[in-house]
Amino acid sequence: MGFALTDCDVQVRVEAVKYVRAIHGTALELATHNHFGSEIGGFWLTTDQVTQLKSLCEYYPPGERTLVDETIEAYLLAQLESVDADFLRAMLTFN
Numbered sequence: 001m002g003f004a005l006t007d008c009d010v011q012v013r014v015e016a017v018k019y020v021r022a023i024h025g026t027a028l029e030l031a032t033h034n035h036f037g038s039e040i041g042g043f044w045l046t047t048d049q050v051t052q053l054k055s056l057c058e059y060y061p062p063g064e065r066t067l068v069d070e071t072i073e074a075y076l077l078a079q080l081e082s083v084d085a086d087f088l089r090a091m092l093t094f095n
Contacts, residue, residue: 005031005043008082016071023068023075026056050076 005027010020030052031043045053053076057068 005045005079006082008078010071010075010078012071012074013067016067016074019068019071020075023053023056023072027053027075027079045079 005024012020027045027049028043030049031045032049033043054069054072056072057065060068
């Protein structure tokens with residue numbers, strides 16, 4: 001299973017904003033480009049790569065780990081919400 005990374009709005013606390021760029025950059029580095037072929041395209045995160053992304057908080061000082069973990073979860077949730085909307089649009093235009 002996997003999903004393509006898309007532009008999305010990530011809802012986080014003000015003090016967590018500084019982590020979003022690092023999380024997005026790491027997600028892009030972990031993602032596989034054109035994982036399901038060039039016809040579908042995009043940078044895809046699979047379940048194994050999501051697990052790796054979630055371990056990113058381990059590389060931060062103990063006092064920041066909870067906030068980084070919350071930001072990762074918010075990022076993944078925003079990506080999944082975006083996937084649902086994109087999937088529905090694609091299905092509507094496909095038929």
